[in-house]
Amino acid sequence: MLTRDSSSRLVPTFITLLVVGVLLMTIDVRLEGKGVVGVLRSGTQAIVAPLQEVAAFVVNPVADMFDSLTNVASLREQNIALRAELADAQAELVAVQDQLAVLALLEQLYGLDSADPELGQTVANVIGKVDAAFVVDKGTNDGVVVGQPVIDTNGYVVGIVMTVTSGSATIVPITAGRNGLTVLVNAQVGTLTPQVNTSEMRLLIGDAREPVIEGDRVVTSAGSNAYPAGLPVGVVLGDAAPESNSLTASVEPYVNTDTLRIVVILAWPPDPVTAATDDAVDVKETTTTTSGDTATTTSPPENEG
Amino acid sequence: MRGRTVLIVVALLMVAVVVQTTLFGRIRLVTPDLVLLLAILLCLTRIRPEVILAIAFTSGLVVDLLGSSVLGLRAVVFTTVAYLGLRTRDRAEIGRVAVALWAGGLTLVGVVLLMLIGTLFGQSSLLGENTLSRVILVPLANLVIAAALAPLVVRLVDRDKTAFRYP
Numbered sequence A: 001m002l003t004r005d006s007s008s009r010l011v012p013t014f015i016t017l018l019v020v021g022v023l024l025m026t027i028d029v030r031l032e033g034k035g036v037v038g039v040l041r042s043g044t045q046a047i048v049a050p051l052q053e054v055a056a057f058v059v060n061p062v063a064d065m066f067d068s069l070t071n072v073a074s075l076r077e078q079n080i081a082l083r084a085e086l087a088d089a090q091a092e093l094v095a096v097q098d099q100l101a102v103l104a105l106l107e108q109l110y111g112l113d114s115a116d117p118e119l120g121q122t123v124a125n126v127i128g129k130v131d132a133a134f135v136v137d138k139g140t141n142d143g144v145v146v147g148q149p150v151i152d153t154n155g156y157v158v159g160i161v162m163t164v165t166s167g168s169a170t171i172v173p174i175t176a177g178r179n180g181l182t183v184l185v186n187a188q189v190g191t192l193t194p195q196v197n198t199s200e201m202r203l204l205i206g207d208a209r210e211p212v213i214e215g216d217r218v219v220t221s222a223g224s225n226a227y228p229a230g231l232p233v234g235v236v237l238g239d240a241a242p243e244s245n246s247l248t249a250s251v252e253p254y255v256n257t258d259t260l261r262i263v264v265i266l267a268w269p270p271d272p273v274t275a276a277t278d279d280a281v282d283v284k285e286t287t288t289t290t291s292g293d294t295a296t297t298t299s300p301p302e303n304e305g
Numbered sequence B: 001m002r003g004r005t006v007l008i009v010v011a012l013l014m015v016a017v018v019v020q021t022t023l024f025g026r027i028r029l030v031t032p033d034l035v036l037l038l039a040i041l042l043c044l045t046r047i048r049p050e051v052i053l054a055i056a057f058t059s060g061l062v063v064d065l066l067g068s069s070v071l072g073l074r075a076v077v078f079t080t081v082a083y084l085g086l087r088t089r090d091r092a093e094i095g096r097v098a099v100a101l102w103a104g105g106l107t108l109v110g111v112v113l114l115m116l117i118g119t120l121f122g123q124s125s126l127l128g129e130n131t132l133s134r135v136i137l138v139p140l141a142n143l144v145i146a147a148a149l150a151p152l153v154v155r156l157v158d159r160d161k162t163a164f165r166y167p
Helices: A010-031 A036-070 A072-110 A272-276 B003-026 B034-044 B049-066 B073-093 B096-120 B131-158
Strands: A121-130 A133-136 A149-151 A157-164 A169-173 A181-185 A188-194 A201-205 A217-220 A232-236 A247-253 A262-266 A287-291 A294-298
Touching: A010 A036, A010 B049, A010 B073, A036 A072, A036 A121, A036 A133, A036 A157, A036 B003, A036 B049, A121 B003, A121 B049, A181 A201, A181 A232, A188 A247, B003 B034, B003 B049, B003 B131, B034 B049, B034 B073, B034 B096, B034 B131, B049 B073, B073 B096, B096 B131
Parallel strands: A121 A287
Antiparallel strands: A121 A133, A121 A262, A133 A169, A149 A157, A149 A262, A157 A169, A181 A188, A181 A217, A188 A201, A201 A247, A217 A232, A232 A247, A287 A294
16 A cells, blocks of 8 residues: 655645746747757767667667568568569669760760769668657767758658767757758749648748649759758649749658668768869768668778879 | 665666657557656655656656757646646556556646647647547557556565555
8 A cells, every 4th residue: 555645845846847847948949959958958868879779779670570570461562563663763774874974974075073072971870769850870970960961861851960969869850840941843942841740741932933733843942051952852742823922732751750760961061161162172971881780981082093 | 765766766767768769769559658657657656746746857858858849848748747646646546457547547638738738839740740649549558558567666666565566
């Protein structure tokens, strides 16, 4: 049988904690997650991330097995469909390789150089998930900094680095971000914002000149401060025509964050000083690949060739 | 609260946080809220009520700090749920089923509060998609886990093998 003393301090303590909680919420909203709040988040993550990494090492095989068992039937059908897609993709790849060869030849003839240097990439494993955000096993030691864009292995936009410690980082997907995403659809610039209780996002084009059609690709715009231009984000779900110069449509992102296991963190924006130097772009590329429990980091020599 | 009890509570909290963010972050079919459940189950122990509120607040704050939701959101919700738990814990002493239903009911209150306060602070999208199904699944999962683990947690924290034994 339980024995307890009733406390007259219960209600005052409850009210005090509620007030403190609401104050914290207000401060966090005002600071937009930066400042002291950012330091607190990084500190907590630094403590918990190593434990998450160890737990993920044990949990991931179990979770994979659980997923496999629950998806055996659909996996077989998916396998057949993927084989067909692979054949189509290989055919397209051959065509693209031909086009690239022609492009390289033309660039050589006209003395052109690629406008954007290849971005540094850090490949990271997902080790934890809290609400919509997820934690990866790469941090400042691997060159990851707050605000860097994150894509999946297919190059589709995933989200942005919110907090980072020496060995881990928290990533907020675009479907849960506090700010919208500046995108390009058929040469029209719009804003993509998350919606409640759905993975679909809302596209708003303020100065719409033409309609958008179901299946139109949505890519990041050069006007975006958070992402490099041209990264695929999603696809328009239904036709929409301009009304009073503005247009609204639903967009399904390509990435499903629930099934993400590996992500790629881009070293973007590149250093403004080196980026401004057209003739000598020197971007250090650090690629970290992880397989099982081993991690390899490679950096090309600075004066190669 | 003695030093050893503090250690046990901190260890339980860390285990709950790590398991919640790794195992249950991967498996989508089973979605309990272990940290909230721990805050609820601690209401059944002999820890002083105001300390239980402080633990619930801290637990929520830790989850807030690890996630992307606004800081303090879960802290407020967990504290409120713990307060309700402390006020109603006598009803959970009847038996295992009563404990499970009590924990499930409090979890339901917690999930609904999380949605409501989250919406007020513009954080609904941070809770992810399928929010409505979570209102049903999370309390159900917590109900089942509470039925299995409630006596164990109480005995572990109170260090009393005779505690919470049903006739």
